[in-house]
Amino acid sequence: MHFLGRAANYKGSEILKHTFAFGTKKDSEQLRAYLAAHYGTTLDHVALYHNGRSALTVAMRNLVPEKSEVIITGFTCFAVVQAVRAARCVPVYADIDRETLNFGKDQLLDALKNHKDAKAVIVQNTMGIPVDITEIEEICNKLGLILIEDLAHCTGVRYPDGREVGTVGRAAALSFGKGKSIDTISGGAVVFNDENDKPVKQPEKKPFFSETLADRWYPFHGRMIRTFSYLGLGKVLTGVLLKLGCIERSADSRLSTTTRLTHWQAKLVLEKFQKLPKTGRKPLRDFYFVEDREELLKRLKKIGYVFDEIWYETPVSPARYYKKVHFDEKACPNAKKVAEEIINIPTYYKKSELTPAYKVIKEYMVDEED
Secondary structure (H helix, E strand, O other): OEEOOOOOOOOHHHHHHHHOOOOOHHHHHHHHHHHHHHHOOOHHHEEEEOEHHHHHHHHHHHHOOOOOEEEEEOOEEHHHHHHHHHOOOEEEEEOOOOOOOOOOHHHHHHHHHHOOOOOEEEEOOHHHOOOOHHHHHHHHHHHOOEEEEEOOOOOOOEOOOOOEOOOOOOEEEEEOOOOOOOOOOOEEEEEEOOOOOOOOOOOOEOOOHHHHHHHHHHHHHHHHHHHHHOOOOHHHHHHHHHHHOOOOOHHHOOOOOOEOOOHHHHHHHHHHHHOOOOOOOOOOEEEEEEOOHHHHHHHHHHOOEEOOOOOOOOOEEOHHHHHHOOOOOOOOHHHHHHHHHEEEEEOOOOHHHHHHHHHHHHHHEOOOOO
C-alpha cells in the first residue's frame, strides 16, 4: 500500500537513524551557523525552536507592531493563524489563485483595499509551489509592508526569478515538522535577513520529555499504523497511540518561543539541508481538483492508495479548528472551492508507482472549462 502521511516518507534505515539519533550543543550551533551562511546573515540573527509556529511567532514579534493586521493566504493551516495571534496581531486572509494555491498580486491588492493599515505579509508557497515573488515584493516595498517568508512547505525551492525562498523577505520561518520540506517530525528556525534588525536570542529550554519521546518514535509508530492498516486497524491503533500520548497531531503542537530544538534533531536537519539540490527542489505534493472526493478516496484505498491526509479539507485546516479562525468565506471564494475539491499526491513516490492512482483520479477530475 501507498500512504500520504503517517511518516510514509521514512524508509526502514531512516526510521532507525531517526529513533536513535544523538546530538550535542555543537550540532545546534553548527546548524545555526549553516543557516546564517546559507541565507546570508549573521549567527545572532538565527534561532532554533521546537516547532515552526514558534519560529514564525518570533519573526512577527521582532518585526511587526502589536495589534497590526497581517496578510496571510486564505488556504493555510491553523498553525499560521495561531502564530499571528501569539504575536498579538490580527490575521487577514487573502484569496488564492487556483493554479498556485497562493495569493498573487491581484489577490493581495484586493485584500489590501479593505485593510489599508496592514503592516506585514506572509508568503507561504503552499505545497512547495512558488509564487511570483517579484510582484509581491514590489507591492510590499511600495506600501512599506514587512515581507515574511514561511518555508514550511518550500525549503530549497526557487522562485521564478531564480532566487531561493527565504532570501527575499525581512525574515524567514522554517518548519521541520511531519511531512514538511525538511522533516524531523518537529522543529523550526527563524532567520532574520536584515543585519540591522535586533539580534534574536537562542532559547535554551528543552522540550518536555514526552514531546521528545513522541518525536523520536513517531516514524516507528507511523510504520506500525501503516502495517495495521493492511488489517483495517490503522485508525484504531492511531486512536490508542493518541490517547496514550505516544503521538501528537501536528496541529496540536505546543507553541513556545522559549523552547529550543533538540540537539539530535538539529543534527538531522543539517544533514537534510546539505542534501538539498542546488538548483531547486520539486514541490512536496502534486494536486488535482476532483468531484466526489470522498468516493474517490474510498476507491483509491481499495486499490492500495491511502491518500486521505489531504492537509486542507477546509480553507484553514484542520477542520476541528475551523470555527476558531473566523474565516471569511465570502472574501475568499477560491480558497473555499479549492478546499472542497482538492486532492494531494505525494512526490516521494516514483511516478510509476502511482500510475494506477492517476488512472482513477482522472475519472473524477473537475473540468476547469465548466
